[in-house]
Amino acid sequence: MSITYLEAIREAQAKLLRDDQRVFIYGQDVGGNFGGAFKATKGLAKEFPGRVLNTPISEDAILGTAIGAAIQGMRPIVEMQFADFSSIALNQILNHAGTHYWRTGVAVPITVRLPSGGTKGSGPFHSQSMESIYAHYPGLIVMTPATVEDAYTMLIESVAIDDPVIYCEHKYLYYHLKADKLPDKGLPSGRARIVREGRDLTIVSYSAMVQESLTAVAELAREGFEIEVVDLRTVKPLDTDTVLASVARTGRLLCVGESFPWGGATAEIITRVTSQGFHLLDAAPQRLNAKDTPIPYHPNLWSAHRPNAKNIVAKARQLLRE
Amino acid sequence: MSITYLEAIREAQAKLLRDDQRVFIYGQDVGGNFGGAFKATKGLAKEFPGRVLNTPISEDAILGTAIGAAIQGMRPIVEMQFADFSSIALNQILNHAGTHYWRTGVAVPITVRLPSGGTKGSGPFHSQSMESIYAHYPGLIVMTPATVEDAYTMLIESVAIDDPVIYCEHKYLYYHLKADKLPDKGLPSGRARIVREGRDLTIVSYSAMVQESLTAVAELAREGFEIEVVDLRTVKPLDTDTVLASVARTGRLLCVGESFPWGGATAEIITRVTSQGFHLLDAAPQRLNAKDTPIPYHPNLWSAHRPNAKNIVAKARQLLRE
Amino acid sequence: MLQTAQRTVKSKKKKGALPHERFLEAFRWMLLARTLEEKLVSLYRGGLITGGVYIGKGQEAVSVACGLFLQKSDIFAPLIRDQAGRSAFGEPLLDVTRTYLGSRLGPMRGRDGNIHRGHPRKNELAMISHLGAMISVTVGALLAKRFKGEKNFVGLACIGEGGMQTGAFHEGMNIAAVEQVPLVVVATNNHYAYSTSNDREFACHDLVDRAIGYGFEGYSLDGTDLGACLDVIGSAVKRARAGRPPQLVVASMLRLSGHGEHDDASYVTEEVKQQPFARDCLKVAEQTIIDLNLLDADTLAEWRKDAVAQVEEAIAAAQKEPAPEGDKEDWCALSMPDLSDSFE
C-alpha cells in the first residue's frame, strides 16, 4: 500500500469524523459526491451524512459559523478552497478566533485547512503561503506539515487542540509525496524534527521547502558536505531549542521558506537564532524566500520565483565557503 | 505657532486637495462638518465640496472604489477609521492594489491612511499596528512617520507616488507631538534618519517607538552611554544601508517595534543586519516588541504589553553589558 | 436583592404574562438601563472610566425586547447599545460595572473593555468591534445546538443600520438562511452610523426590503413604541422558535446621544430631532403607563429609587475590587500554554 499526502489528509478527517461526534467539515464544495476542489474530503459526505457541509462563497461567514459552533462545543474543520481566499476570512480568524480565549476565557477549537503554496500555472491568487500573516497575530497555532505522516498526525492533533489551528497543507505535496503507511502517533506539535543530520550547515525549513532542501542536500552530499535539515513542522510555536541545538552543532544557518521575504518565517528563525545563539554562529545566517512580487503564472517565471533545490544549493555553497 | 502630528496630517490633505484635482478623500465620517473620528479631515469637506466623501461601513468596497478610481487616474486618499478595521479591506489591498501594477502594467496610486497603534483604554480592536502584514506582501509601500514633519511631508509624498502606499499614522502621536512649523521638503521615502548619533548601541525603531526610544536614550545618556537612534520612516522599503552604517559604528543593535513579535519589522531588521552585516556586530542583536497576546484594554495591562522607555532602557542596559 | 426579585417576576411572566405585565417588566429593565448608563456617563465625565462609553439612549425599547423573550439556553449577540437587552437576558449589573471600572474580577478581567463584554458560556456572546461579524457567529452557535440535538432554541443578533452595509452582515444573513437556523436579526435604524446619516449609508427605500433577498421574513417596527417592540420582536422570536425561516426586524428611532460620550453629535440637525422617530421610547412608555394607569406614582418612584440603588450598589462593589496588574498576567493567548510560542 502507498498513501499520498492528500490521502493522509482525507484519512485523518475520516478518522476524526468517526471518532468524535463534535467534528464536522465546513467549506466550499467539500460535500456531495464531489469532495472538495482537491478531493481532500472525497466520500466523506456520504460516509458521514449531515456532517460534511457545502457552504456559499462566503469565507467570512464560514469562519464565523465555525467559531460560533466551536464556542458551543463543536470541533469544526474548515476547508478554504485555496489559502489565498482566506484573506476574506482573515478578520474572523485574527480578530475573533485569535482573541476569544484571551478575552473571555473560552477557547475556540477550530481547524482551518489552507491549501497553500505554489504549483505550476496557478498564478498570483492560487499559490500563496500565508503562514506568516497568521503567525504574526497572537492566539493561533500555525502548522505546516512537510511529510505524509505529519499531514496525518498533525491534522488529527489540530482537532484535539483547544485553540484555533491554521493548518497549512501544501498543494504541491498532495500528489508528490507518498508514504507506505500512516503512523498512529507523531511528534507532538510545536516540536521540530531533525530530518537529516549533518555538521557543516543547518538548513531550517518547513512544508514543501523541506523536500527541496533535501534534494539540495543530497546533491551537496556528493561534494562531501554534511548538512543538517530541520523541519519546523509548526511555524508557531516555533521550536527555537531544536534549531539552536542544530546550529550549535553546525555553526551555520540557512533558512528556506516559500512565502514572501519581508517578515517571513525565515526572518523569525534568523532573529531567534541570532538573538539567542549569536555565539553559535560561525558565519552570517542566510535566508532564501520567494521573490518580493506576486506569484507568477508562467512556469518559467514561477520556477524562478520560488526557492528550489538549485538555488538552495547555490546559497548553501556560498555559506559553506564563508 | 505650534502644530501637532494630527494637524500636520490635516494640513497635508488640505494642501493635496488644493494642489491636485485628482485627489479626493474617501472613508467613514471623513466628510460633513464632522471631519473624521480623529478630526484629521476637519473642515475639508466644506473647503473642497464633493471631494471629501463619507462612505458606508464597507471597508472592502471603500478600497475597491479607491482602486477603481486610481486606475482611472484619480489619487484617492482612504481613511480607515482605525487600522484594525483594515482587516476587512485587506483582500483589496493585498490582492488587488498590491498585484495590479505587476500583473497589468497599470499602477494604482492610492494612499491608505491607517490610524494605528495603542492608546490608553483602546483595547484589542482599536490599537493594532498592522505594518508587518502589509509589508510582508509585495507591491505596497509602508510608511510609518514618527515626527510631525514626516507626517506632513510623507503624506504629501505618498500621493505623488504612483504605487499604493499604506500610511500608518500613530494615534498616540496625534496630540503628543508638536512642531513649530511644517517643512517644505523632507527626506525622500525609503530613507531612514539618524535621529540621534551615538557610538555604543544602535536602536532602530519607527513610529511612536522612536519617541519611547529617545526617552530611554536620554536616560541612558545620564549614565554616560551614547546611543544612536535610527528612525526607519518607511518599513518597506527598509533602508538597510543606513541601519548597517549605524551598526558599523556601534557594533550593537536593538530593534523596537510596537507590533506583535512574530515576523514583525524588528525581525526583518535583525535578519538584514545579521545576514548582510554579521561581522559588524559585537553582541547578539535584540528586539523589543509588544507581547504576543491581543492588546489589552486596561491601562495597567496595556502599559505592560507595549514596549516603553522603561523596558527599552532595561533591554539596552543588558545589551550594553555584553 | 432587588434585581433578583425582579427576575422572579420575570420568570413568572414567562408562563403566560398579560400584555401589560410584560410591558411593565420591560419598562423596568429600560429604566434600569437608562439609570445605569446615565451613571456611567457621569463617571466617564468625571474621568473615572477609561476607554469609550457608548450608550443605548432612545433604543431601550427595542433592546429590552431583544433580551426579554430569550431563554437562558438561547443565544444572544448584543451590540453596543444593548444594555437593556443584556440586563433582561440576565447579565448581572456587576458584570457591567466591573468591566467599565476595570476590575480584575469582571468577565473580561481588564483584557477587553466596556461594550465588548460577554459571557459565551452563558450564551451572551462577546462582540468584537468589527461590525457584522457576530451574525455568522450566532449562526454557528445555533448550528452547534442543532448538531447536539437540542430543541426549541433560538438566537438573536443585533445590528445597526450602519453595520448592515458590511460584507460580514451579508454573508451572515445568507448563511443563516441556507442553514435555516432559528435566527432573529434585529436591526436598529437610528439614522446615524457615527456621524453619517442614512443618505450616505444606503440607497434603498426601506432596509426591511432586504429580508426577501435573503429568504428571511421581514418586519418594520417603530422603535420608540415599547408595545410595538414587544409585539413585533416577541412574535419574531416565537416564529423562529416554531421553525419559520430566519426573521429580520428593522426598527426605526433616533440615537439620543452622541455616538459615544466623547461625541457631541452636533451633526444631528434640529429638524431631525423633531421627527416622530426622535421620540424618547422611555418617556413614551412612561406616558403610556400613566395614561393607562398601569402603575401608581408611588410605585413608579419606588422603581426609580430601586434602579438607582441597584446601580449604586454595583458600582460601589466594582470600585472596591482590584485592578489587573501586568506582572500578575500570564500573557498567554492560548488556552494550552504548552503550545504557546516564546519570545525569550
Next chain:
Amino acid sequence: MLQTAQRTVKSKKKKGALPHERFLEAFRWMLLARTLEEKLVSLYRGGLITGGVYIGKGQEAVSVACGLFLQKSDIFAPLIRDQAGRSAFGEPLLDVTRTYLGSRLGPMRGRDGNIHRGHPRKNELAMISHLGAMISVTVGALLAKRFKGEKNFVGLACIGEGGMQTGAFHEGMNIAAVEQVPLVVVATNNHYAYSTSNDREFACHDLVDRAIGYGFEGYSLDGTDLGACLDVIGSAVKRARAGRPPQLVVASMLRLSGHGEHDDASYVTEEVKQQPFARDCLKVAEQTIIDLNLLDADTLAEWRKDAVAQVEEAIAAAQKEPAPEGDKEDWCALSMPDLSDSFE
C-alpha cells in the same frame, strides 16, 4: 482580417441597428467565442495550456449582450465565462491566445494567466480571483469618470450567483447605489458554483429580489434566449446611461461545461440537464436564425469557417511568440523601482 471586417459591421450597427442585425452580430460573436473556447479546450486536453481553462459554454448569449452595448469609453468588468462579451467589447483574440499560451507579448506577459487577463487602460478590468471584488472597483472607475467630468458613460460588471454571496458583492452593490453611479450588474445564475447547487448557495426565492434591497432596478432574464438577453441587458445599459439608478439583471441558464476543464461535472444530474434553463443558447439562437431565415445556410457556414480561421490565426501567432524568462524579468512589483525594497 476578418475580425476587423466584423468590427466594422458592429460599429455601423451602433448607429441604429435593426433588431435582427443586432441579433446576427451577437450571434457571430457567440460563434467566435464558442469556436475559440472549444479550441482552447482541445489545446488544454493536449497539454498545451498551463493552468486552468474555464469556459462560458451556455452563457454566450448573456455574455455577448454584456459587451455589445458598451462603448470603448465605458468600463467592463468581465469574469471567467465572458469570452463572448470580451470579444464584443473589443478584446483582440490575440490577447486571449497570448495569455493562454504564455506569450511574453500578451497583456499579462506570463505574470498572470488565462481568465485573469485585462486591459485596464482600455477599460477592460483585469479580474482578481476573489469573487465580488470587481463590483466596487467598477464603481470606483465610474466615480473617477464623474470626477473628471466625463458624460454618458456606464460600467458593466459580471457576477455569478455564487459570487453574489460574497461580502464584497454586497458592499459593492450598496456603495454603487449610494454613489448613484451608472452601473449595470449582470448576474448569471447557472445553477452551480463549482459543484455546489443553488440550495446550498442561497435560500431566497429569486435572486432578483435583492435589487430592491440595494435600491437597484432589477430584471429577470432567460439567459438561453439571445433576443431576450439583447433586449433586457441592452435596456439596462440604456437606463443606466440615462441616469436611472444602478441596474441588476439576473439571468438563468445552466453551465454547459465543468467548472473548469479539469472537472467532469458529474454532480450535474440528468434531471437538471432536462430543464428549460439547460438549453444551449447558441443552438437556440441558430434555430431562430434558421426559422426566421435571417441567414442562408451558406452564410452560416461561411461564418463558421471565418470563426475557425480567426481562432487558428490567433493561436498560430501566439505560438510563435517567445515565452517569458525568469532572468529577463525585473522582479519588481512597483512601478517606481527606486522605491523597491531589496532583499540583497
